[in-house]
Amino acid sequence: MKKITAYENGFYGKFGGAYIPELLYANVAELEKNYQTIIDSDDFQKEFKELLKDYVGRPTPLTYAKRLSAQYNTNIYLKREDLNHTGAHKINNTIGQILLAKKLGKKRIIAETGAGQHGVATATVCALMDLECFVYMGEVDIARQAPNVSRMKMLGATVIPATSGSKTLKDATNEAIRDWINHPTDTYYLIGSVVGPAPYPEMVAQFQSIISEEMKWQLKEKTGSETPDHIIACVGGGSNAAGAFYHYLDNNNVTLHIAEASGMGIDTNQTAATGVLGTFGIIHGSKTLLMQDDNGQIIEPYSISAGLDYPGIGPLHAYLIDNKLATLHSITDKEALTAAFNITKREGILPALESSHALAVLDKHTFKPNESVVINLSGRGDKDLATYIERMKRID
């Protein structure tokens, strides 16, 4: 598979690398040494593409959003990752990594999850492949994401509560890393976004790159050109955006838009706007931008959307932002909700709260009438219904 040009020795410019405890060195080195050869093999590609087609339901459609286009006086296309099995793009990555784990001879899968979406996607592929699955999840998150906990258990996974610190995602990550250290040979750590030590960010980006691979021929069919003028995606860790951008990263004719969650606003402490407020440091084994205090301790992020309240951002996106290769938008809870209600009424598509942050960029940037704009609709909104209903009550 083609690598991102900027990627070299585990780094995108000054971002990335593998800053890990010595005890993990052998695991990460094993992965680094083998992953590209395995992924590039015909055998792997055949199995990966077959599962994406027959199990996930790919290719996902590229839908021309007629009423939204009329409203904003431009040409808007929606890449429908919401139509994937399990309701979001995350399954593209878990399918890829589970196949890799099998080729590496691993028997035991561990993962961390915040809102439970990645936990569900991991438990799903473990059920499919008959592999043992342990998902670390903060105690606080277990309480507030009960339906996903039930899903994981029904899929056969063991959900292990992380009881230290703030009992949320970063603590679950710490516990998962501890588990990996204790099981160095038989265990595969399945990371859910373009984050973590190299080679995870680039590897996950490659698995998600199926999104822009399809976009190219789908756009060509619809517009005569495989190149849009704009691509918009939301960024938590950044995997759906990395997938939507991947095959256009070296194309100067496309403007890439990153929509991050600013929660209650970037001037409050209730925010997850890492691109604007983050500073250079190390999180989850990689050098990137993160929300930290003067002592380098992680500041708990906040967003209405559980998938976007990650305190860091993948090193690829830190690189794109730092080098002004992407346009950054900070979207508040309120702006995302407004966009969600608008697209649901106009297009009959109920988006995930995460994806609504990407949709809200339509109110932030004026697109020209002859331009084509692709919005990556990363997931469906059924999981967010309680939040939407709560909001409707307040509007009524």
Ligand SMILES: *Cc1c(COP(=O)(O)O)cnc(C)c1O
């Ligand atoms: C998890 C999730 C995200 C955020 O993760 P990325 O790695 O930034 O893509 C976005 N949208 C949906 C629907 C998700 O479930």
